[in-house]
Amino acid sequence: MSLLNVEKLSTSFHTRNGVVRAVRDVSFQLERGETLGIVGESGSGKSVTCYSIMGLIPQPPGRIEGGRAMFDGVDLLACSHGKLNSIRGRRISMIFQDAMTSLNPFLRIGEQLIEPLLIHEKINRNDAIARALHMLNAAGIPEAETRMNMYPHEFSGGMRQRVMIAMALITKPDLLIADEPTTALDVTVQAQILELIQKMQRELGMAVILVSHDLGVVSGFCDRVMVMYAGQVMESARTDDLFYDTKHPYTRALRQSIPALQMKGQELHTIPGQPPDMLCPPPGCPFAPRCERAVDYCAREEIRLLEVAPNHATACLRVQKEKLAV
Amino acid sequence: MNPGEAFLEVRDLKTHFPVNKGLLFSRRVGAVKAVDGVSLSLRQGEILGLVGESGCGKSTLGRTILQLIHPTAGTVRLEGRELTDLRGATLRRARAAFQMVFQDPFASLNPRMTVFDALAEAMQTHRRIPREELPGRIGALLEKVGLPPQALRRYPHEFSGGQRQRIAIARALAVEPKLLVADEPVSALDVSIQAQIINLLARLSREMGLTLLFISHDLSVVKHIADRIAVMYLGRIVELGSATSVIEKPLHPYTKALISAVPIPDPRREAQRARILLPGDPPSPLNPPPGCPFHPRCLYAEPRCSEIVPKLEPFGAGGAEVSCIRAKDVNPP
Numbered sequence: 001m002s003l004l005n006v007e008k009l010s011t012s013f014h015t016r017n018g019v020v021r022a023v024r025d026v027s028f029q030l031e032r033g034e035t036l037g038i039v040g041e042s043g044s045g046k047s048v049t050c051y052s053i054m055g056l057i058p059q060p061p062g063r064i065e066g067g068r069a070m071f072d073g074v075d076l077l078a079c080s081h082g083k084l085n086s087i088r089g090r091r092i093s094m095i096f097q098d099a100m101t102s103l104n105p106f107l108r109i110g111e112q113l114i115e116p117l118l119i120h121e122k123i124n125r126n127d128a129i130a131r132a133l134h135m136l137n138a139a140g141i142p143e144a145e146t147r148m149n150m151y152p153h154e155f156s157g158g159m160r161q162r163v164m165i166a167m168a169l170i171t172k173p174d175l176l177i178a179d180e181p182t183t184a185l186d187v188t189v190q191a192q193i194l195e196l197i198q199k200m201q202r203e204l205g206m207a208v209i210l211v212s213h214d215l216g217v218v219s220g221f222c223d224r225v226m227v228m229y230a231g232q233v234m235e236s237a238r239t240d241d242l243f244y245d246t247k248h249p250y251t252r253a254l255r256q257s258i259p260a261l262q263m264k265g266q267e268l269h270t271i272p273g274q275p276p277d278m279l280c281p282p283p284g285c286p287f288a289p290r291c292e293r294a295v296d297y298c299a300r301e302e303i304r305l306l307e308v309a310p311n312h313a314t315a316c317l318r319v320q321k322e323k324l325a326v
Numbered sequence: 327m328n329p330g331e332a333f334l335e336v337r338d339l340k341t342h343f344p345v346n347k348g349l350l351f352s353r354r355v356g357a358v359k360a361v362d363g364v365s366l367s368l369r370q371g372e373i374l375g376l377v378g379e380s381g382c383g384k385s386t387l388g389r390t391i392l393q394l395i396h397p398t399a400g401t402v403r404l405e406g407r408e409l410t411d412l413r414g415a416t417l418r419r420a421r422a423a424f425q426m427v428f429q430d431p432f433a434s435l436n437p438r439m440t441v442f443d444a445l446a447e448a449m450q451t452h453r454r455i456p457r458e459e460l461p462g463r464i465g466a467l468l469e470k471v472g473l474p475p476q477a478l479r480r481y482p483h484e485f486s487g488g489q490r491q492r493i494a495i496a497r498a499l500a501v502e503p504k505l506l507v508a509d510e511p512v513s514a515l516d517v518s519i520q521a522q523i524i525n526l527l528a529r530l531s532r533e534m535g536l537t538l539l540f541i542s543h544d545l546s547v548v549k550h551i552a553d554r555i556a557v558m559y560l561g562r563i564v565e566l567g568s569a570t571s572v573i574e575k576p577l578h579p580y581t582k583a584l585i586s587a588v589p590i591p592d593p594r595r596e597a598q599r600a601r602i603l604l605p606g607d608p609p610s611p612l613n614p615p616p617g618c619p620f621h622p623r624c625l626y627a628e629p630r631c632s633e634i635v636p637k638l639e640p641f642g643a644g645g646a647e648v649s650c651i652r653a654k655d656v657n658p659p
Contacts, residue, residue, distance in 0.1 A: 041516035041517065041518060042516055156607040157607075158607050159607070186379035186380055186543065186608070187379070187543075187545075187584060187587040187588055187589075188379065188583055188584060188587045188604045189379075189607065190587065190589075191586075191587035191601060191603055191604075192603060192604075195601075195603060213516065213517065214589060214591075215591040216588070216589030216590055216591040216596070217589045219589065219590065219591050219592055219593045219596050220589055220590070220593065220596035220597065239593045240593050240594070243591070243592060243593050244593075244594075253518065254517060254518060255591060257517055257518050257520070257521040258517055258521075258546070258591050259520075259521070259524065259544075259546040259547050259549065259550040260546055260590065260591055260592075267525055267528075268521040268524055268525055268550060269521065270518070270521040270522045270525060271518040271521075274486045274488065274489075274519065275516075275518075
């Protein structure tokens, strides 16, 4: 059985101007110890997918319209609040993009670190502090004992992100959801943090969902990658297949528009137009208006994710039809 | 302009921000040396990429060159004219020659002005243009930056981030400047939109002979647009050279680490390459380390690195310059 099995998750936001279908029919599985990357541009629904699983969507205006998220036999979308709270922070942890706003500025780091332990485990304070010290050391924070008594503002951005990781992993979760954990950091610090998450993953054997807008970050980090656009999954495959045997025109266009260091200074490939207005998304495939390969039926038929090769699914209607014709 | 002098010539530029303590009887306790002795020169029509991590002083350098911040010391000469001496109305008039594009197109446009008004205002700041000529000129400007003519009557909030950045670029170009400083112009944009703006800036520079100082934290973006790249660390330039030589044959230990940290969107290459992990964070510019500012994180540092302040000096035959006293040991022939 998979560790996490998300089926047909749909999340909407009911705003004054209309309904925004931020996530539509998203399904994926995650095995124990596996790393899944969710890639997409802003507004593609990658964060909302994670927030929905974690029960962090404010309702209203948000609403989970349907679907299931089975985590080890429990449907996270339907279970009681108490049950959810016993899983969150203990078996599933989350780290966010901006460590400064995720940490409490009034509490010393030590207090914040031991809080999940005191809540979820029968443990006395001194043991909890010992575990926290161990965790800070493992997260690469020097002089951990002094640091325990410091406040978040006394840390640099990279150090704060290390504290967040230590806090998220102190309960030894089975799943870590990392929502753009390095986007606010400089590249040299980003490299340190990604290395740290990988090291901790090896030690704890946990599964990781890494949300990122950066295909480069995902390429070195994930076993599998899911590409999202306008609230839907466009392509999902093993990382190598996604890069070397791309099946969706959006993934290809995204890859080509990244200014990679290895390329010569030629004109960059651009995707014409802009992502659709999510208040009134176009009918059919949401990428069709910008797609080089779009044909008449792309703007008419509803898309769905179909496997076109082993463990390789795409939502591209053309690719699916060509595959069926063969 | 003296013969042989570059189009833009920056010499020993320093921008220090005083740090004061106490409210009533405040006294100066130190200075943030945001820019600390930078020399640069740009040829006409050249694109220089300025890269560095947050806090390295790259934005302050850009703003100081444009006299938005007054330098503590040093000179900035544009076509032989000294800019740092200019004040008041003279400076205002001189600004027609140099303009800036900012990172956040949501903050840099007046939300209560239509695109037409915003562009007309910029155009008329420096020149008297008959009203009847305005629509034609503004229309041409819009076309140049790739916006539809219907955009004229609309307000900034009606546009996406990428289109807003096009408006900001059009506004900077409205006065027909010779030098454009673009400070992280694509950092707030999604990758698919980023590429459009990078291509636009490259094309404008080519077609209009515009000299461009392109500031970014993203080496891959800079590599794509720049002729030459300057790498900054803690207020100083540590390496300067052609875009290909800096990316493919980095000389300074910091540049090497920076390049090795940029993720490659290619799983096999990413798995194969050796990554140089730098220890620690960049130090505070309030209290920079003595000697070479990079030595506490440098893998090649030796005792004398904390004593000698390195100078940017030519290295090798390719015209590259590096500021490292161990450059020869770090880059064996």
